[in-house]
Amino acid sequence: MAVKIRMSRQGRRHRPFFRINVIDIRSPRDGRIIEKLGHYDPLEKTSEKEIVLDIERVKYWLDKGAIPSDSVSEILLRFGLKHKYAAEKKTRRALARKQARAAGVLFTSAERVAAQKAAEAAKAAAEAKAKQEEQKAKEAAEAKAKKETQAEEKPEEAKPAEAAAAAEKKPEEKPKKEKKEKPAATEQKPEEKPVEEKKEESAEATPADNQPEADA
Numbered sequence: 283m284a285v286k287i288r289m290s291r292q293g294r295r296h297r298p299f300f301r302i303n304v305i306d307i308r309s310p311r312d313g314r315i316i317e318k319l320g321h322y323d324p325l326e327k328t329s330e331k332e333i334v335l336d337i338e339r340v341k342y343w344l345d346k347g348a349i350p351s352d353s354v355s356e357i358l359l360r361f362g363l364k365h366k367y368a369a370e371k372k373t374r375r376a377l378a379r380k381q382a383r384a385a386g387v388l389f390t391s392a393e394r395v396a397a398q399k400a401a402e403a404a405k406a407a408a409e410a411k412a413k414q415e416e417q418k419a420k421e422a423a424e425a426k427a428k429k430e431t432q433a434e435e436k437p438e439e440a441k442p443a444e445a446a447a448a449a450e451k452k453p454e455e456k457p458k459k460e461k462k463e464k465p466a467a468t469e470q471k472p473e474e475k476p477v478e479e480k481k482e483e484s485a486e487a488t489p490a491d492n493q494p495e496a497d498a
Contacts, residue, residue: 284308287343288351289322290315299323302335302354304343319343322357333357 284307291312293299300322303315320335340358344350344365350358355368382389388397 285316285343285346285348286351287319287340287348287354289353297325302357304348307349317343333360335361337361337363 285304286307287302287304289300289302290305291298291300301318302320302322304317304319305313305315317339319339320333322333323331326332335357340363344363349367350365352371355365355371358365359368379389388394
């Protein structure tokens with residue numbers, strides 16, 4: 283008959299209490315009990331009352347081949363009762379941990395919690411870095427837009443000044459252009475030609491008038 287040492291839960295809700303019993307491996311957890319070996323009260327503050335065991339009967343059943351559960355095995359180790367099942371469990375656990383690490387799988391809950399915290403810290407650092415880069419890009423864009431607006435405002439301020447200067451210069455230049463217009467030159471040419479023709483006629487007329495006087 284296969285025998286196992288394990289705990290059965292007693293007590294009420296939020297007030298657990300466990301009995302350490304020797305039972306048949308084929309029986310359910312709260313099934314028929316072969317022998318009571320002690321009890322475990324997790325809410326008890328004093329170590330003497332927390333775990334109560336009959337050490338002699340526990341050794342007897344271990345020598346008979348009784349297999350303690352994982353929880354009972356830890357309790358027995360706390361009492362200094364070393365047994366082959368604890369050593370076997372330790373070697374199996376070390377081998378399983380080695381295989382899990384070789385496969386890249388987290389083995390214990392502590393490793394999973396540490397990995398989760400590391401992932402959250404890395405995520406927070408990446409978000410902070412991305413936020414900082416976004417802030418820098420936003421500041422650079424604002425500075426660039428400010429420079430562009432300043433560059434656009436300067437020519438607009440200069441244009442009215444240039445327009446005012448050009449408006450002041452234009453009335454001064456217009457009278458000069460009117461004095462140098464070609465129609466004034468064309469009007470003078472017809473006046474000069476008659477004067478030259480009259481001079482030529484008078485020059486031709488003078489010898490003809492003088493000839494009769496010489497004959498007389």
